[in-house]
Amino acid sequence: MGSDVEAKEAAFTEVLKIIQIGQRKAHQVANVAMLETYWNIGGYLAEQVKSKKWGQSVVSELSSWLQSKISGIRGFSPQNLWRMKQLFELYSEDPKLSPLVREIGWTQNCIIMAQCKIAEEREFYLKSAIKSGWSKAELEKQIGSSTFERTMISDKKLSPAVRE
Numbered sequence: 001m002g003s004d005v006e007a008k009e010a011a012f013t014e015v016l017k018i019i020q021i022g023q024r025k026a027h028q029v030a031n032v033a034m035l036e037t038y039w040n041i042g043g044y045l046a047e048q049v050k051s052k053k054w055g056q057s058v059v060s061e062l063s064s065w066l067q068s069k070i071s072g073i074r075g076f077s078p079q080n081l082w083r084m085k086q087l088f089e090l091y092s093e094d095p096k097l098s099p100l101v102r103e104i105g106w107t108q109n110c111i112i113m114a115q116c117k118i119a120e121e122r123e124f125y126l127k128s129a130i131k132s133g134w135s136k137a138e139l140e141k142q143i144g145s146s147t148f149e150r151t152m153i154s155d156k157k158l159s160p161a162v163r164e
Helices: 002-050 056-069 078-091 106-115 119-132 136-144 147-157
Strands: none
Touching (some): 002 106, 056 078, 119 147, 136 147
């Protein structure tokens, strides 16, 4: 009897793994679609602001209007709409970094935009967050502990041949 129970447990565990893999994939696809949406909104807002058609009050109106049109919509506060514009403006001219923003979550992108001042630092944290799968808390910890600066200092101590 014990082996039947163990066999069922192993089979059930396999089904659980399949579900978990599917959930992770669905989350990744949804994240990419959401960031693509935010990117496109940011581009549209940048265009409207650049042509001097829109300012803060119009973006606030847009936020309210969106919330009145789509029941339960979240993530489209005036502040978030400005962050979408910032995301687009910060990365749209950088072919190396623009694809990377779609590989991490919106919150991680906002943290990097807010706390990293130069492109090299943003690149470092984008790539590190993707490679290591950092959560929001871990990303904040890494930035707070100056991982970028420490890595750059330690890299300069190595000879060019070793760095390669």
